[in-house]
Amino acid sequence: MAAKATDQEFLEIIAKTVVSNPDAVAVERTVDEMGVLLTLKVDPADMGYIIGRKGQTAQAIRTLLKIVGAKNNARVNLKIYEPEGSQRPARGERRESAGIDTSSVDDLKI
Numbered sequence: 329m330a331a332k333a334t335d336q337e338f339l340e341i342i343a344k345t346v347v348s349n350p351d352a353v354a355v356e357r358t359v360d361e362m363g364v365l366l367t368l369k370v371d372p373a374d375m376g377y378i379i380g381r382k383g384q385t386a387q388a389i390r391t392l393l394k395i396v397g398a399k400n401n402a403r404v405n406l407k408i409y410e411p412e413g414s415q416r417p418a419r420g421e422r423r424e425s426a427g428i429d430t431s432s433v434d435d436l437k438i
Contacts (some may be wrong), residue, residue: 335396335404339366342389347374363403366393372411379408 336357344350352371357364370378379386390406397404 334400335364335393335402336366338396339368339389339393339406342392343368343370343378346377346385347371348377349374363405364397365405365407367407367409369409375408375410 336355340353340355343353343355347353347370349371352369352374354369356367356369358367359365368378377385378389380388386406386408393404393406
């Protein structure tokens with residue numbers, strides 16, 4: 329059993345290293361006909377650390393998990409649990425909330 333759960337332990341180690349609140353990290357592992365599904369739950373304040381800029385951190389973690397799965401002849405997928413009621417700002421709102429003044433280019437006709 330220990331050899332099969334290496335993907336779960338691997339994900340826990342990575343996630344706990346990346347986030348600010350490692351005690352809130354939880355990984356659920358389910359196996360079905362599609363392969364292994366790892367569901368990662370972190371503190372809502374740490375979601376940005378796990379996802380990364382433009383999703384690059386999440387994509388890197390998924391790539392590493394696929395390599396771990398390939399070594400064990402398993403298809404490993406990662407689902408990052410998003411708490412119910414969490415809201416991500418729309419793309420336009422992100423610029424405004426970051427304090428970037430876009431008023432000079434808003435009326436540009438290209």
